[in-house]
Amino acid sequence: MPLRLALAALLAASALARAEEPAAPVESHLVPHTCAELGFRDFQGVLHSHSYLSHDSKISQADIVAACEEAGVEFLCMTDHPSERSLSDGLEGWHGRTFFVVGAEVNHFLAVDIHTPIGNADSQQTVDRVRAQGGLAFVAHSEEYTDWDVQGYHGMEIYNIHTDLKDEKKLERLLPKLPRILEDPAWAMTLIFDEPKDLLARWDQLTQQRRVVGIAGNDAHQNVMVMGLQLDPYARSLGFVNTHVFALAMSKETLLDALSSGHVYVCFERFAPGKGFSFTAESGDAIAMMGDEVPYSGDLVLRAVFPREARITLVRDGKPIHRVSGDEINWSVTEPGVYRIAARVEARGRWWPWIYSNPIYVR
Numbered sequence: 001m002p003l004r005l006a007l008a009a010l011l012a013a014s015a016l017a018r019a020e021e022p023a024a025p026v027e028s029h030l031v032p033h034t035c036a037e038l039g040f041r042d043f044q045g046v047l048h049s050h051s052y053l054s055h056d057s058k059i060s061q062a063d064i065v066a067a068c069e070e071a072g073v074e075f076l077c078m079t080d081h082p083s084e085r086s087l088s089d090g091l092e093g094w095h096g097r098t099f100f101v102v103g104a105e106v107n108h109f110l111a112v113d114i115h116t117p118i119g120n121a122d123s124q125q126t127v128d129r130v131r132a133q134g135g136l137a138f139v140a141h142s143e144e145y146t147d148w149d150v151q152g153y154h155g156m157e158i159y160n161i162h163t164d165l166k167d168e169k170k171l172e173r174l175l176p177k178l179p180r181i182l183e184d185p186a187w188a189m190t191l192i193f194d195e196p197k198d199l200l201a202r203w204d205q206l207t208q209q210r211r212v213v214g215i216a217g218n219d220a221h222q223n224v225m226v227m228g229l230q231l232d233p234y235a236r237s238l239g240f241v242n243t244h245v246f247a248l249a250m251s252k253e254t255l256l257d258a259l260s261s262g263h264v265y266v267c268f269e270r271f272a273p274g275k276g277f278s279f280t281a282e283s284g285d286a287i288a289m290m291g292d293e294v295p296y297s298g299d300l301v302l303r304a305v306f307p308r309e310a311r312i313t314l315v316r317d318g319k320p321i322h323r324v325s326g327d328e329i330n331w332s333v334t335e336p337g338v339y340r341i342a343a344r345v346e347a348r349g350r351w352w353p354w355i356y357s358n359p360i361y362v363r
Contacts, residue, residue: 031330032282032303035263035289040246042275043255044267045075045099047243048110048140048157048217053089054080057221059234061091067220068098071239075255077112079105079140087115099250103135108145109153110217112136113256123147136259138215142199148206154260155213158203158356159196161189161237162219174226181229187348188231189240190270195353200342204318207338207359213262213291214358216241240270244277246289262291262358271352272345276307279341279357281333290340293361300333302360310343311351336362 035042050057051064057080059067068076076098080086091100103112107126111118114135118126127150130137139145139156143163174181174191181188206212220237222230244265245258258264267274281288281302288294304312306327314322314329316337322329329341338359345354 032280032301033287034278034303034305035246035280036278038280038287038289039248040263040289041248041250042244042246042277043074043250044072044242044244044269044275045077046073046218046220046238047077047112047138047215047259048079048105048160049076049220049238050080050105051078051090053078053083053086054221055083056081057223059222061095064091064234065095065098067234067238069096070235073098073238073242075099075101075245075250076238077101077103077110079103079110079112082106082117087117099252099255101252101255105140108140108147110138110140110157112138112259113252123150124152127152136256138213140217142202148202153212155215155262156199156203156206157217158199158214158266159241160217160219161232161240162217162221164189164192164194165224165232174231178227178229181231186236187270189236190352193352200356201318204315204338204340207340207361208317211262211291211293211361213259213264214266214356215243215259215264216266218242241266241268242274244274263289265290265355265357267355268353271347271354272308274307274355277305277355277357279304279360281339281360281362288360290358290360293363296333296336296362300362302329302331302333302339304329304341304343304357306343306355308345310345310354313342315340315342333362338362 052058078090090102092102101113106118109126111130114133118129127137137153142156177191203214218237220234222234224232246263247254247258279290281294283297283300286294309327312324312329313320316339338361340359341357343355344351
């Protein structure tokens with residue numbers, strides 16, 4: 001549901017909207033509030049990660065907590081592969097400055113906040129069992145998933161690091177680049193990075209049918225070695241891309257609510273930090289932020305702001321409708337649709353994919 005009159009008290013206490021005239025093509029006098037002005041905080045985190053409790057990782061929980069600290073991760077969901085102790089012994093609650101939630105990667109889904117094993121099941125049974133526990137179900141490794149007619153899952157990975165790393169052809173191409181990786185290891189993952197165009201197209205198709213939350217899949221393992229070189233130290237995986245959520249505070253309840261509501265954007269932090277980004281909509285009687293639905297009206301305005309200059313694209317129903325360079329975009333809505341923001345940022349002489357917002361659904 002859109003953020004309506006229930007936010008009146010927050011709005012009254014928040015900073016005033018900007019007074020200057022909005023940039024073309026906006027003709028309305030309205031310029032929507034930012035998420036921060038609505039009282040929300042931006043928390044960056046990770047929803048797909050593994051530990052020694054999975055069969056394919058050996059990293060300890062203490063090292064995971066340290067990696068979160070190094071990467072600036074504020075929340076993390078442990079999604080170990082099912083094992084005898086993966087749920088009972090998984091990290092949960094506050095450890096250092098990171099809030100942990102227990103989950104699992106099971107049957108092609110990330111099951112967030114579950115405590116009872118899902119077991120062998122088809123896709124629909126998996127989603128139903130996750131929801132029966134009050135958990136959230138996100139499609140994992142979306143490029144390999146096929147059961148898109150399944151009902152009730154909350155969202156999907158629109159990017160997954162491990163998918164890039166496990167591509168054998170890319171690994172072959174990496175071998176000549178090992179000297180560059182050794183010279184500048186912090187940028188190693190950019191050598192295997194591909195823009196997830198096919199997944200974005202799938203996501204756009206699905207969001208025209210119903211709300212589907214897009215998240216990043218860090219898929220952190222610390223288990224990829226090439227000629228004795230660790231390509232995926234845990235902190236490097238955690239810091240490459242993050243899922244950001246907007247919430248009033250960090251707790252299990254607020255985190256799950258933000259994720260299920262789609263108050264989320266994906267940011268490739270390696271290229272530039274995302275905090276300061278906002279995507280909102282406002283008309284005379286409705287306020288919304290990414291993930292929300294808002295009724296169409298003649299004075300509805302979309303606004304996205306960024307912490308730095310970017311090449312910004314406004315996408316409606318999967319098609320780009322407006323592009324602008326700068327740190328802000330304002331748009332008067334002329335028809336219903338599913339609107340999202342995509343932005344690219346310059347780093348090291350190249351323009352990289354940077355931020356993908358979840359949509360605002362204008363009905």
